[in-house]
Amino acid sequence: MSTIKDVALKAGVSIATVSRVLNNRGAISEATRKAVFQAMEELDYHPNEVARSLGKQRSKIIGLILPPLTHQFYAELATSIEDAAYRHGYKLMLCNSFFDSEKEKSYVEMLRRNMVDGIIVGSHTGETDYFKNSRLPIVSVETIISDDIPAVVSDNFQGGSLATRHLLAKGCKNLVHVSGELRLRLSSDERAGAFTQLCEQAGVRHHIFEATEQMLRDLNYSEIVTRIFHEIPDVDGIFASSDIIAAECVKTCAALGYRVPEDVKIVGFDGISFSKMFHPPLTTIRQDIPALGLECVRQLLTSIAGEDVQNRTVLPVNLIERKTT
Incomplete structure (x- = not known):
């Protein structure tokens, strides 16, 4: 050694x-x-492995790597993870990756040097080696890093199905789904898969617009939402991959003279606490954020203890119908 x-x-x-x-x-x-x-x-x-080999000492600290916490979903997720960790006697070391691979790599190295007992990852740039080589227990949340790293995710296919079926049941015939970048292999891609499958089965027109990582960083979706209405002026149903994007759709409808829900019906995704405070209150697919936080902490602590964990844990979602549909 x-x-x-x-x-x-x-x-x-x-x-x-x-x-x-x-x-x-x-x-x-x-x-x-x-x-x-x-x-x-x-x-x-690996400097920390010596400390680990002598007495199997624990730091009682978990590293958490997430995208920008300006996005309320990740802020609420971080809160739920911190609460679950604290109740198990652990503290968090929080790292904001901004989807930057070099930043992710440096944070993994820093966490390893600072003797954290394990890492929860909610941000992923497509590179995997530095996670695999960290020699630390790792659990990903709402993203798939690799097939051999356990993941805790919401049932995104179920969520996409619930949202699309709801819009179809409301009589929509020309649907749009605003997704993230599908090349990133995020678990949320399954929402787009469900949307496409159900629209094809129903024989209705459908379109997918991919929001970029930069839009997520800036929380600025005005360009892509405006493009939807310019390219598809007769759109009558929008399934947005986040409540923030859905709120942008509502705002753009008002600016362009579309009535919600009379002319355009809108469904969001996440179920963040602010979704019921939007005007009008937003119909959304609710993820159980406290359950996500609790389960990924439970899985990580199981792995830290040297026990086997599930490769993939999928949590159910549900539709909350409000005034945008």
């Missing part, structure tokens, strides 16, 4: 410098920092 002395020799620096890099202390040049991390990677050096 490699030692800190081996890392120092390979990187061409002192042991004290390696220690400062590991603990993020003192003035260290970027070139030196990169040299140390490169040496650690080549030597497969």
Whole structure:
């Protein structure tokens, strides 16, 4: 097993410098920092594994990597995870990834150095090696990192089906679904799959518009929603992949002279607390956010204890009908 002395020799620096890099202390040049991390990677050096091997000590800290908490769904999810962790005697170390792969990688490295007992990941950029190589128990929430990392997700196919069936039952004949970027392999892609399948079975016109990651970061969907009405002026039903996007659809309808729900019926997704405060109150697919938080903490603690966990845990959703349909 490699030692800190081996890392120092390979990187061409002192042991004290390696220690400062590991603990993020003192003035260290970027070139030196990169040299140390490169040496650690080549030597497969993991400083916290020594502490873990001596007495199986626990830090009682969980790392949590999420997209921007400006999105209320992730803010509510973080709150539910923190509450569940606290009730099990754990604290959180929260990291905001902004869907940046380099940021994700640096956070995983930081969490490993700071001796967290495990990581919950709700953000994913498509890269998997740094998660697999972390040698830490990991559970993903509302995203699929890889087939061998446990995931806790809502039943997104059921949610897409409930939303689409509801719009069809209300008489909609020209439907739009606003999804995220389907290339990212998010569990929410199943909403688009259910939408397409049911629309094809019903023989109605249907269209998918993909919102970008930048729109999610900025919480600004005005461009894509405006494009929907310019390209499909006779749209009569919209299934949005988040309540925030659905609220943007309601606002744009008002600006363009469409009446909700008389001209256009709108269904959101998430069931965030503000959805009932929108005007008009939003019909939405409600995810059980407290249950998501509790289950991913339970799964992670089971994994930390060295026990097997389910590869995929799927939680049910339900339709909340309000005034936009």
